[in-house]
Ligand code: ADP
């Protein structure tokens with residue numbers, strides 16, 4: 001019943017990505033939506049949304065005050081986000097309002113790649129050698145001890161980055177200063193306030209993502225999925241297929257490392273999306289995000305592969321309720337996948353072809369188109385987003401792989417010819 005339904009503040013979720021709203025319905029939770037400033041809301045909002053509350057997170061103190069006064073009128077039961085840059089604000093707001101949360105300190109460490117690396121290293125986890133470049137002017141001094149110790153290639157990236165924005169591989173020390181300048185330029189344009197960088201050794205192995213759910217300090221790894229083996233210099237997302245085939249012993253090692261990461265950051269509760277690369281059968285974590293990953297895609301992956309209702313459980317935990325017991329889970333399809341349609345070039349899009357045929361395939365669950373005819377894709381290292389996601393379920397991962405090869409053939413992005421020279425990659 002609407003009157004005694006718990007209310008959760010959901011910060012900066014795009015309503016075009018529906019899974020978390022559907023999950024709120026399943027969990028019987030009403031959503032107070034804090035919309036993204038860059039999304040025009042449609043006339044009809046998802047059914048779970050009971051209220052729209054505008055907050056300007058670029059002024060966190062004012063945003064918190066606004067939340068506090070609304071909370072005094074009618075108390076919320078929880079606050080959550082799937083948007084990585086908002087994780088620290090949400091944790092601070094939860095602390096300030098006395099709502100369940102992971103704590104501001106854990107949230108800051110999960111959102112700052114320097115703190116995360118330092119905490120992982122202190123906990124004895126596998127960590128690539130790294131150096132921090134703090135502040136807008138820190139020049140990479142190749143003779144500084146932490147930098148001379150790095151073996152090239154290295155990766156330069158913003159400490160507070162997301163979506164691989166400004167992440168670049170650098171092969172030789174003499175190229176480092178120019179790369180740092182280029183990353184700073186991307187940050188100025190795309191990640192306001194991001195001035196701190198990390199330089200770390202490049203891990204040359206296959207990439208995996210882990211969906212997990214923690215409750216009262218116990219971490220349950222739901223799925224480990226294959227993320228391809230992008231080699232750079234820029235790191236576009238490509239595929240996600242779960243469960244991943246893994247070398248023997250690797251799954252157990254990954255589960256241990258993910259649990260160790262939770263302990264190192266102090267995260268006892270809620271969902272996490274962890275990315276890692278394997279060196280042999282040894283996992284090296286790239287980062288842990290204290291949220292349902294991929295704006296909700298991670299829910300589809302975990303649900304398709306295991307039957308676990310990750311998104312609904314994340315919301316339940318955020319309002320102080322128990323997650324669903326594992327024995328109550330629905331039978332799963334077996335495998336789930338996300339295909340990220342590659343830009344395949346740059347310029348003004350004339351057409352994104354093949355999506356209708358893909359929608360009609362029986363394995364296809366969702367096609368989410370994000371770029372449309374008329375939109376401009378700028379060449380890397382700039383980032384304009386991806387044309388579309390295709391989310392699917394399969395009896396096993398081999399079937400997902402065959403389906404992805406079919407999508408390679410069916411989908412293409414066509415650009416206006418006159419722009420070709422201007423945007424040549
Ligand atoms: P973001 O927060 O922008 O997602 P990540 O650290 O996850 O930043 O980096 C984005 C992608 O860049 C990773 O998914 C991975 O493919 C690649 N990458 C980042 N760091 C490394 C590294 N040290 N070695 C190899 N690849 C890396």
Ligand code: CA
Pocket residue numbers: 163164275287
């Ligand atoms: Ca990442």
Ligand code: CA
Pocket residue numbers: 084111161162287288289
């Ligand atoms: Ca991140």
Ligand code: CA
Pocket residue numbers: 164237275
């Ligand atoms: Ca990624």
